[in-house]
Amino acid sequence: xxxxxxxxxxxxxRMIDVVLDLERERCTTVKxxxxxxxxxxxxxxxxxRYPLSLLxxxxxxxxxxxxxxxxxxxxxxxxxxxxxxxxxxxxxxxxLLRPVRPGDRLLITATVLGxxxxxxRIRSVAERADASPEEGVVAEGEFTIVVEESE
Numbered sequence: 001x002x003x004x005x006x007x008x009x010x011x012x013x014r015m016i017d018v019v020l021d022l023e024r025e026r027c028t029t030v031k032x033x034x035x036x037x038x039x040x041x042x043x044x045x046x047x048x049r050y051p052l053s054l055l056x057x058x059x060x061x062x063x064x065x066x067x068x069x070x071x072x073x074x075x076x077x078x079x080x081x082x083x084x085x086x087x088x089x090x091x092x093x094x095x096l097l098r099p100v101r102p103g104d105r106l107l108i109t110a111t112v113l114g115x116x117x118x119x120x121r122i123r124s125v126a127e128r129a130d131a132s133p134e135e136g137v138v139a140e141g142e143f144t145i146v147v148e149e150s151e
Contacts, residue, residue, distance in 0.1 A: 015058035094141030
């Protein structure tokens with residue numbers, strides 16, 4: 001996947017490592033949590049925990065490439081010919097279900113719930129790549145993305 005699919009961020013603010021799949025209504029990305037990243041002290045383990053605020057940023061960044069794709073299932077609500085970058089406008093129903101620790105490899109899937117004008121409503125789910133289905137999901141939430149037109 002080219003860098004055009006990534007949000008316009010550079011290290012250390014680029015939270016996603018790889019865009020695995022990019023379709024009209026869904027984007028799947030990989031986030032590898034390393035010990036070099038900021039983690040909160042956790043008295044129960046030596047490894048610490050990845051902060052929810054940074055996980056939310058990674059989940060939002062997984063949705064941003066969808067702002068550059070016009071149409072899809074919700075095409076009737078999208079302005080004709082609109083294609084551009086997405087900017088985070090809101091976060092709703094964000095839940096941390098399990099702690100994320102250094103060494104975890106997360107698959108983050110962002111799915112379009114709806115489009116209205118320049119707004120995209122996205123649901124993002126982060127899950128451990130190597131966990132069983134019942135233990136895999138670590139966080140979920142809904143994001144509002146504003147699509148800025150390309151110049």
